[in-house]
Amino acid sequence: MNLKKDLKRMVALAVLFLLPFTLSGQQNDLGNWFVYIGNKKLNNNWNLHTEVQYRNYNFIGDLEQLLLRTGLGYTFNDQKSNILLGYGYILSENYLQATKDKNTVNEHRIFQQFTSKQSIGSVALNHRYRFEQRFIESDFKMRFRYFLGVQIPFSPKESNKYYVSAYNEIFLNTQSSVFDRNRVYAGIGVHLSKKVRLEAGYMNQIFENSGRDQLNIMTFINF
16 A cells, blocks of 8 residues: 555545635635544444544634544444444534624533445445434533435446545434534545545535535544
């Protein structure tokens, strides 16, 4: 594995892919997310999930949210399905309306999720169903999320390391205002090894009354 060569190719592809979105987003609030997702295999069935997301309001850095998440999962159905019980801590720095001042909000989150993997030829599909119980300062909310992801290799050859990735995730509240947000993402990635991959992409978030764009840079590690 020529790691240096793969990284150079990944950076070049990411620049070509993201440049049009970056230019179009210069007139808007273009955020940037740095994401790490890790899964430690404890045995043939059990795994420990770890996750860190550092989210910024703009591309160069203005903290919007720090998300820390972990959980214990159980894999079954020939390694195609997983159920997981997890906990998350979220620190949000929200701008007060029409000011440059921020309000810090702490959230503790318990969640349950089920994931299922499918393959159609060389195309990989991933379904994730997640139910969250959110303790936001003195408030309590519940939310359901459904994620559908697709990963398509540049070529069907087993030796191919590069792929295109896309997903859609919808968030639904249990309260009267049911629709919370929807995320649409597209990106490119590279498998550096069987256990490590890097990915960069562009995501659009639609809220009930607004929208945001983010660049995502992600690292996935299975160990």
